[in-house]
Amino acid sequence: MDANMMLDFANFSTLFVCMVLKFPQIFVLMQAKSTRGVSLKSLLLELIGFIVFITYQMYYDYPPPTYLEYPILIAQDAILLLMILHYNGNLRQSLTQLTRFVGGWQLLTLQKWIIDLAMSLCTLISAASKFAQLQCMWQAKDSGQVSALSWGMATYTCLARIFTTVMMTGDMQVLVRFIVMAILNGWVTAVVLHYRRKGSKQD
Structure with a gap:
């Protein structure tokens, strides 16, 4: 398989996986009607990271195949956010959260330095989202309704994006972000899976 074929495979497989990436988590929440183990803080930070990243990519006119999955991920995260707020009895907060995200999205593109600074912080924000989810599970000593399949697929997409970034743009900020995200998603x-096995043994 030559480099171009590998690049096409990485781009299309990433897009395909992202089209269904959050579905396992959504289905788990729908079945359980509970958000136990799922961190709202993690989801909000992830959404912020996604919004900053796609805005940065579009601002600098990067090739669309390098970020096409992000509108899909943002839409799926928005659905998850509504579900979490619904099951937690805080659905009214959703309008406030939506207003904040839309307002923040508009502010990012006012000046070049704003989007550059936001992208510099994007890796920290996205990393914080993973640590928030880890903290939630460590405190509960239980993975609750967290979907291992969704997180596993997220790990794959980050690994694929490391390859496409090297091949297509070479942007070091973007590359570092995907490396860090791949490690943390895998973690x-x-x-x-550790808490799943532990729970199965106790049963």
Whole structure:
């Protein structure tokens, strides 16, 4: 397989996986009607990271295949956010959260230095989202309704994006972000599986 074929495979497989990435988590919440183990703080930070990242990519006219999955991920995270707020009895907060996100999205593109600074902080924000989910599970000593499949697929997409970033843009900020995210997504997946096995043994 030559480099172009590998690049096409990485781009299309990432897009395909992202189209269904959050579905396992959504289905788990729908079945359980509970958000036990799922961190709202993690989801909000992840949404902020996604919004900053896609805005940065579009601002600098990067090739669309490098970020096409992000509108899909943002939409799926928005659905998850509504579900979490609904099951927690805080659905009224959703309008406030939506207003904040839309307002923040508009502010990002006012000046070049704003989007550059936001992208510099994007990796820290996205990393914080993973640590928030890890903290939630560590405190409960239980993975609750967290989907290992969703986190595993997220790990794959980050690994694929490391390859496409090297091949297509070479942007070091973007590359570092995907490396960090791949490690942390893998870590969350491992912790979820650990608590799953632990729970199965106790049963």
